[in-house]
């Protein structure tokens with residue numbers, strides 16, 4: 117990190133390095149590109165830019181990535197693809213014209229068409245959205261372009277070769293004080309293009325942040341940060357100001373989506389914070405995702421997330437508690453059928469296993485028979501259509517009465533609690549309710565911790 121003296125004001129000013137990743141809706145049109153360029157130019161530490169492909173301009177629009185998949189599918193099977201290719205070309209032409217650039221992508225499109233017909237692969241096809249957007253972005257900003265295929269590497273099994281990538285990318289970006297690196301793809305050892313799973317530009321941004329030892333990874337999207345809970349359940353929920361990686365992981369696992377789940381690992385290795393920001397409201401601070409923080413959370417809880425579609429297997433056997441190996445024998449039956457369990461609350465002579473209903477249904481009778489054979493229980497009962505809700509927050513540790521407040525809120529809302537499970541970390545309480553009570557329960561918990569604490 118370089119230290120520079122400020123032009124005015126006292127003290128030393130530290131020159132920071134930020135990686136800025138922009139999602140598809142932030143780059144869907146020339147108008148959006150202009151907003152993005154304003155954001156980049158307004159802070160000189162925003163030096164490494166990772167663009168997605170152009171996304172939807174409105175709810176009825178199509179993403180360029182989806183058009184590319186469709187176009188390739190048709191072209192590689194000898195079907196008619198020209199119209200779709202034309203649509204894709206026009207998306208870029210509109211952007212280039214709208215920005216007043218003198219850039220001709222025809223040679224690129226000729227090569228793409230040729231490669232589609234030669235069956236270059238679905239990943240190659242999808243990656244062209246980011247590749248072309250990277251070229252446009254580099255031209256518009258006057259930044260050098262770095263093709264991600266030359267610096268991001270995958271293993272043959274499709275996983276990221278994180279160390280080789282980090283080595284190559286750091287070396288390449290070493291002497292470059294700014295660059296545009298398209299998101300979403302890299303290459304296999306054979307040289308063939310390989311993409312991450314959908315939404316993977318988030319991962320690229322994180323990889324670049326690690327490679328340049330960024331001070332911050334800004335992830336620009338179309339919401340002003342991560343919300344305390346699902347806006348389809350609670351109207352206009354608050355934005356989370358600060359969240360730790362662990363809390364995020366917990367909420368993401370239970371269905372909250374804000375980042376690609378693999379985007380956390382590269383930056384977490386280096387302790388680089390992520391800031392989720394809104395391209396359409398750059399004045400909003402967004403959500404800061406950090407390893408750990410002394411900042412007091414605004415509320416006792418950080419977030420609430422949940423999923424429907426679980427079922428429970430309730431096993432009873434007198435004197436179960438004194439039978440050594442009981443739990444292991446029961447779980448080995450689930451393992452035998454490849455079913456992972458979510459939670460396992462137990463009583464003195466009872467044990468309950470929560471599993472995903474969809475994973476369990478096909479093996480239901482075989483699992484019950486297996487449990488009978490393994491531990492000879494008094495009864496095995498099933499309950500279906502259950503939902504799990506995670507109430508997560510580092511603030512819960514230092515506050516007494518959190519569980520009490522959750523239960524009284526749910527009692528007032530007339531929700532029957534089927535299960536509770538507090539992780540040993542004390543910042544995570546999982547509650548099981550009937551699917552039908554899911555929304556009511558989330559609203560009640562939100563109200564007691566957020567609305568009432570305002």
Ligand code: ASP
Pocket residue numbers: 139140168169179181182245299300313314315316317318
């Ligand atoms: N364009 C890709 C997708 O639509 C990757 C991304 O946007 O992150 O999934």
